[in-house]
Amino acid sequence: MSRGSGHAPRHWYADAPVPLAARALAGLYGAVAGLRRDLYRRGVLRRQRVAVPVIVVGNLVAGGSGKTPLTIALVERLRAAGWTPGVASRGYGRADAGTPRWVEAGTDPALGGDEPVLVATRTGARVRVDRDRVAAARALLAEGCDIVVCDDGLQHYRLERDLEIEVIDGRRRYGNGRLLPAGPLREPPARGEGCDFRVLNVGEATDLAAGFGEWPMWFEAGPARPMRGGRSKPLSAFAGQRVHAVAGIGDPERFFAMLRGHGIAVVPHAFGDHHAYTAEDLRFGSDLPVLLTEKDAVKCAAFATDRYASVGIDARLPEAFWVALLDRLPAAPRKESASP
Missing domain, CATH: 3.40.50 (Rossmann fold)
Incomplete structure (x- = not known):
């Protein structure tokens, strides 16, 4: 049984013809997206840096690929390494999407977004939803967070980032390989080659084969x-x-x-x-x-x-992945000991 809105068009992931109108719009979309990337690359559009490391967890396709479970695992691992992580998110589907908001475990998902509420519930970390991820990162910094994890945001180029993690659905990957709306891609597959880490969501621990610089992620x-x-x-x-x-x-x-x-x-x-x-x-x-x-x-x-x-x-990844990721970050700030 399948109901509700938001399902991917059949031609994205199945052997079905792509409508001509979708092909034409994909050409326009690709031109605009490519121009925007180039303007940031050449410095015409300026990136904004915050005073703490920023890690972006994202994907190239429209829809889910396992970003949020990885975000939760990343927050927990960073905390274990001595960091105080905060999470920045757009909060997709919020009723008041234009209003920045702190999200906690008891926040109404209609206001905070389902994924931010889940992250806050599972981790207890500070979670800020805002269309402007630079503003969200700065708000987290003001709350005492010393590292920011962006749940999604690979295409939000205005926020300078220290590490990028692309998450790939191991079953569907890039679908038909076309850009929106002819296919599921928000950017060409080559964009992922520039990411620091590429994580392949294989789903089951019994199917852990990964290659081409991809780290396997499975769920328990x-x-x-x-x-x-x-x-x-x-x-x-x-x-x-x-x-x-x-x-x-x-x-x-x-x-x-x-x-x-x-x-x-x-x-x-x-x-x-x-x-x-x-x-x-x-x-x-x-x-x-x-x-x-x-x-x-x-x-x-x-x-x-x-x-x-x-x-x-729970998302699981090889221990070597966490070692490699933490090795790319500076040492976690030393926390002041509480007075006896």
Whole structure:
């Protein structure tokens, strides 16, 4: 079952003809985007630097590729290395997109954005949403953050960055290889070659092959956490059962496949990325358990019942990746010890 808006056009990732109008618009889009990149490269448009290191996690395609799980893992790893990270995000799909806002675990996703709320909930880090990422980075600096992680923003060239990480969907990659709207690409694939790190979202730990300078990233599923309170259950507790599975992410099939891999009989319900849920969306006509991604669960808390559970994932990467990334950064600032 597939509902909601925001699904990729069929010709992006399937063997389907590209409309002529989309091809013409892609040529115009490519010219404008290329001119903008060139103006920044030549210094006609000026980049702005903030007084702390900036790491941008992004992708070249429209839609999800695993950026947010990597952002969460990056924040946690930086904190373990002695940094105080803050997260800057546009907060895609916010109702008041023009208003800068601090996002916390209890922020309404309609105001803060589903992904920023998830990042704040999982990490406890300071999260700032703002169309102007330079302003967001400066706000984080004023709050005591000594390193900024941008969740998305590879194309936001005005903010100078110290490291760029491109995240690639290992299953869909660059689709048909065309620029928007003829294909999914916001920039040509060659843009990724200039990034400091390229992370390949392989999805499953059993498929870790990566090459061409790409680091594999895989996901480990957590337990199913009831959204109305109660004890968490391992996914194995649902093995052999039918469940409604809800995913409004870039590639819903990844979530469904993960559940099937635990022996769960999935009744799939795919929605568009960043879908704004209503209670009516989740009335499925049966009393089966409902398993949602964490990103979807933050938007469904108001009308969840005791049948609803959130399934989180943790991004995992080779230890060598973290060593290489931290080696590219200066030493974390020394924190002053509290007085006894």
